[in-house]
Amino acid sequence: MTRTNTEELINRTVIANRLDSITKEMGLALEHSAHSPIFAEACDFACCICDKDGELVSQLSGIPILATAGSFSVQSVLRKYKDNIKNGDVFIINDPYDGGNHLPDIGIITPVFFEESLMFFCVSRAHHGDIGGSTAGSYNPKATEIFQEGIRIPPTKLMSNNEFIIEVLDMILINTRNPKMLKSDLLAQIGANKVAVKRILEMVEAYTPAVVNKAIAETLEQTEMLTRKRIREVPDGIYRATEYIDDDGYQEEPVKIEIAVKVEGDRLLVDFEGTDKQVKGFINTSVVTATTASGIAVLWFLGSDIPRNGGAFRCIDVNLPKGSLVNPYEPAPVTLCTLTPASEIIGTIFQALGQAGPGKVPAGYARYAGPSYYGKDPRNNRYYVGFSFCSTGSGGAMKGSDGKSYMSAMSNFGGVRTPNIESNEIQYPHITRYHEMETDTAGAGEYRGGAGMRYAFELYDEGSHIVNFGDGMKFAPYGLNGGHQGSLNKGVFLHTEKPVIMESKEAPRRVAKGDQVILNSSGGGGWGNPLDRPAEKVYDDVLDEIITIKTAVDIYGVVITEEGIDYDKTNKLRNGKKLCKN
Incomplete structure (x- = not known):
């Protein structure tokens, strides 16, 4: 190897790792500066860096369904603003029909200029507690169109010359129930991006734009080559699997996800032909979410050593039939899509690819099912919106490893943290009755799934509401290679001491002081013969x-x-x- 090649290799490696460290620093800045418990404790966010063409260069290993989607948001900004992107601009976006996942996930996009030349985009995407709509918390199981789910924000310039465009900011804030919290969290996202801009400019100053651009181009090419190599190692063929969602909150019949993974040479196609048509309820899936979930599943199977950047996605194609569950016509509601069916999409692909490489993918994870709750806190008379992050179930087993207990849904891969019980009780007017693992809920196997959870809390504010949303009350996490299924999700609302069985997708229920929510979250599926x-x-x-x-x-x-x-x-x-x- 010549001295020039050695120097280029070192530069490429150092620059790639430096960009990764910058995205991690973005995440730390966001976590430590946000006021919302969803950011500061649950860490329901992701950060990434894209090149000037919107291709993903680096992402924080946080919430994969958010981070990988960052490039879609940048590309939407580029389509709309083209040559009208300037230093000091900041853009905002959440529209699922134009570069977004679902409405609660707001993306903040900051272009990075070096000496008047656009080089990068920094992206922070985060889940906000309320973005309007007919139900506080913006999860409305009875929504029949996206307009009932919250404010839609297409790619929009939020700042110019590093100053807010006040009319835009005010228009967004006035459409939400907790504008002070939303503004504070948006400022945290903008601040995280500023940290990244500073670090990137320091790096470009040290290496020069030409060296940085060359290193990034080569990094993406190397990732593409590695991904193609791994695909070639998979036997050519068509691998099929089908999974079901409980229902859409209106129809009682299950909703089918049908996938064929087609491997040919060094390319792979995830084909959703045969998946059910779009439905009335809010489990329809944006193109961004369906495409991202597909990429996540394929890359898990191909290997954790493949960098999660745009190069890896160049040889993975996704077919999303128009008018189907995974590519609905506007204005279909989509808010649940980053949980259900994103998790089921990943699981279906796992089951398909598991036929090509047994032991390389896990058994089924618990599906999310739990309520949001909202009202006025009697301790301070402030409006609040909370989510039952503590109701997470458990992960599925895989060859060589038992499933981990108390994991977030498969689409998040453990990225969402569960809050500390004591601090959760300080932030919201409720008391935890119990929170523990539940016996005989783990899917049996040579390697067993993680045990399910028992969680109950009591609300003591008068006149609040709960909204239960999720899935997995009819279909349990699947087992693999002879492993058994995990358990089902269950929910009981103890209203004025009378138990009411909760469905997975409900309209808001009014809460009386002392009412309890009792949740049994699924154990994960098992792998291999229990004997x-x-x-x-x-x-x-x-x-x-x-x-x-x-x-x-x-x-x-x-x-x-x-x-x-x-x-x-x-x-x-x-x-x-x-x-x-x-």
């Missing part, structure tokens, strides 16, 4: 109260006495069960 799980691990699960002694015998074939494992009876029982199966 192959080491008896010692089954015994440990019994001691940890993840499973009962009865489940140890009935499902795992492990006989446990007061003295411990009875190996003779266990071997006899397991051999008999395996013979019966064969």
Whole structure:
């Protein structure tokens, strides 16, 4: 290798890693400066950097469904503003029909100029507590069109010459229930982008624009080459799978996601032909979300060492039939799409690609199901909107690893953090009754899923409301390679001491002081035959109260006495069960 090639390789590696560190610093700035618990504690945001053409260069490993979508937002800005992008501009966007995921996720986009030349865009995308619409919190299970879900913001210039365009800002804020909180969080996003702009300019100053541009182009090319190599290693063919969503909140029939993953040479197509048509309820999916979810699933399968930048997506195609669940006609409602069906899209692709490479993908994760709650806090008379982040279920197992308990939905891959119980009680007028893992909810397998959760809280403000939304009350997380399903989500609303079974998608319910919400979140799916799980691990699960002694015998074939494992009876029982199966 010549000295020039060595220098270029070093530059490429250092610059790529520096950009990654900048996106991480953006995330820290956003987390530490935001007032909203959704930002500061749940960290429901993502940050990324795109090149001047809108191609993803680097992203924070936060919420994948948000970060990967950043390039779509930049491309929407470029289409609308073209040559009218100047130093000191800042853009805002959330429209799912024009570069956005769903309305609560607002993107702030800041162009980066070096000596009058546009070089990058910094993007922070974050979930906001309320962006208007007919229901506080903006999750409205009974919405039938997007206008009921909140304010739509197409690519719009929010700042010029580093000053707010006040008319634009005021128009957005007045359409929300908590304008002070929204403004504060937007300022946190703008500030995070400013941090990135400063760091990027320092890097360009040190290396020169030519060196930086060359390094980025080569990084994207290297990622594309690696992705193509991994696709070539997958046997050519068509791999099919089907998954179902409980319902859309109106129809009782399940909603079908049908996917064919077509591998040919060094290209891969995710084809949604056969997926159900768009529905009345708010589980329709924006093109951005469906495309992003597809890319996330494919790259998980191909390998974690592939950088998550635009080069990786150059050889992954996605077919989204117009008018279907994954590409609806306007103005279909879409707010739930980043949870359901984004998670189900990922899971369906996993099941398809699992046929090409068994053991490379996990079993099913818990689907999100829990309420938002809103009203006036009696302690300070302030309006609040909260979300039950503590109702997350658990992850699915994969070959070599049990599923992790207490994980966010598959579309977030654990990126959303759950808040500290005590601080959550300070921020919102409720008390946690209990919060613990639940026995016999983990999908059985050689590697078991994570255990489900039991969570209950009591509201003590008079006249508040709850809105339950999510899925997974009819379809449990799937098992793989002989592993068992996980458990189902369940919800009970204890209203004036009378229990009411909650559905996964409900209109707002009025809350009386002392009412309780009781949630049972799903355990993850299992991987492999439960009879192959080491008896010692089954015994440990019994001691940890993840499973009962009865489940140890009935499902795992492990006989446990007061003295411990009875190996003779266990071997006899397991051999008999395996013979019966064969």
